[in-house]
Amino acid sequence: MLSSVEIKQQINELVARSKEIVELCRSEVREMTEDEDKEFCDLKEQIEGKKAELKALEDKLAEYERELPDEEEVKDDEEKNSKRNKMMKKTLVKELRNAIDNNIKTITVNAETRTMQVTGDGGVHDEVIETEIEGILEPLYANSILSQIGARWYTGLPKGDVQVPIMGKGSVGWAGEVAAASATGNEFTTKKLSPKRISAYVDISKQLLAQDTIGVEAALRRDIVNALNDKLQATILGNADKDDVKPGGLFYGAEYTSITDFKDLCEFESTLDDANINGQKKYLLGTGARADLRSMIKGTNNTGMVMENDTVDGTPALWASNINGGAGNKDKFAYGDFNYLAIGSWGDIEITVDQYTQAVNGCIRLVINAYFDAVVLRPEAFAFGKIVAGE
Numbered sequence: 001m002l003s004s005v006e007i008k009q010q011i012n013e014l015v016a017r018s019k020e021i022v023e024l025c026r027s028e029v030r031e032m033t034e035d036e037d038k039e040f041c042d043l044k045e046q047i048e049g050k051k052a053e054l055k056a057l058e059d060k061l062a063e064y065e066r067e068l069p070d071e072e073e074v075k076d077d078e079e080k081n082s083k084r085n086k087m088m089k090k091t092l093v094k095e096l097r098n099a100i101d102n103n104i105k106t107i108t109v110n111a112e113t114r115t116m117q118v119t120g121d122g123g124v125h126d127e128v129i130e131t132e133i134e135g136i137l138e139p140l141y142a143n144s145i146l147s148q149i150g151a152r153w154y155t156g157l158p159k160g161d162v163q164v165p166i167m168g169k170g171s172v173g174w175a176g177e178v179a180a181a182s183a184t185g186n187e188f189t190t191k192k193l194s195p196k197r198i199s200a201y202v203d204i205s206k207q208l209l210a211q212d213t214i215g216v217e218a219a220l221r222r223d224i225v226n227a228l229n230d231k232l233q234a235t236i237l238g239n240a241d242k243d244d245v246k247p248g249g250l251f252y253g254a255e256y257t258s259i260t261d262f263k264d265l266c267e268f269e270s271t272l273d274d275a276n277i278n279g280q281k282k283y284l285l286g287t288g289a290r291a292d293l294r295s296m297i298k299g300t301n302n303t304g305m306v307m308e309n310d311t312v313d314g315t316p317a318l319w320a321s322n323i324n325g326g327a328g329n330k331d332k333f334a335y336g337d338f339n340y341l342a343i344g345s346w347g348d349i350e351i352t353v354d355q356y357t358q359a360v361n362g363c364i365r366l367v368i369n370a371y372f373d374a375v376v377l378r379p380e381a382f383a384f385g386k387i388v389a390g391e
Helices: 004-027 034-067 071-088 092-101 138-143 214-236 262-274 287-294
Strands: 106-110 115-119 152-157 162-171 185-193 196-205 256-259 282-286 297-299 302-305 315-320 332-336 341-354 363-376 382-387
Touching: 004 034, 092 106, 092 214, 092 341, 092 363, 138 214, 152 162, 185 341, 185 363, 196 214, 214 341, 214 363, 256 262, 262 297, 262 332, 262 382, 282 287, 287 315, 287 382
Parallel strands: 152 341, 256 382, 282 315
Antiparallel strands: 106 115, 106 341, 162 185, 196 363, 282 332, 297 302, 332 382, 341 363
């Protein structure tokens, strides 16, 4: 593509040739010959074309200029990027090493807003450092079986209890053409989420912590998330009652329907249909129940199995070894709309740096403290079963 300078030069050359023809005719006091007239018209057409080409180029350049930020915007962006790059140099591994070197007791990691603060022990090492890092609990929210099964997360909750509203059935009625319509509305109830401290720990090699690589940073984050996820999953999907320090398990107080064959399973599923639970229902299986359903035939004249391709007769199914109390209950399962299982998380993640408990083994113990709670919003949205040997 030609530049504007080159186009203008071509226009000047075409205009100069046109003037030569006119001056020649004027000097000889005559009209243009047929060939001269044809050339003059061609030159005129070329000049108009080049002018159009030049205008299109200038319009495009003007569009580029309009898209450019002004100098103040550029300056602000440069300052923001400079600050961000400076902050990004701090990583969780570096903050832990700093805590070890300076006897800092606690690192506080914000779960979502990607900032970190490091606080001291009330002595000369007190300091507050703001650091931009990836939200440490984001992988838990995204990849936990609690998320995959469809549980409803309430993250970044403010301090204190939170009431989750539950809408009941609306009252709707028919009315005559001129009769007053009956009152309609919805009844609301609430379920309370209260912050409860969950504590877990991971042991990190001092030698590994001395390495400053992306892989070590990722491994450390993964260990912390896995430690929290294992405890959360075992508790929320367990069978213990709630108390002041922990949430109740989904399977607490469950009444189990015995399933011996595919017919029993179909009748079992109808219990939620009768309760008008119309959301996306899923199965949550113990490993024993999964094994039994994979080997259960749909019918005497059917070679298909009840569980195939990670579904139970077409309904999505997930499984874990530690649900419903783990060992001894692996033949149990839950079925329902898990969007009615609400999980809340509060505030920051506190990491206590313990340099002494595992010192003899060359390790640092990181004690992780976080605040979570869980509650079933609609108990009628779930049904529970157990696989028993057929007769």
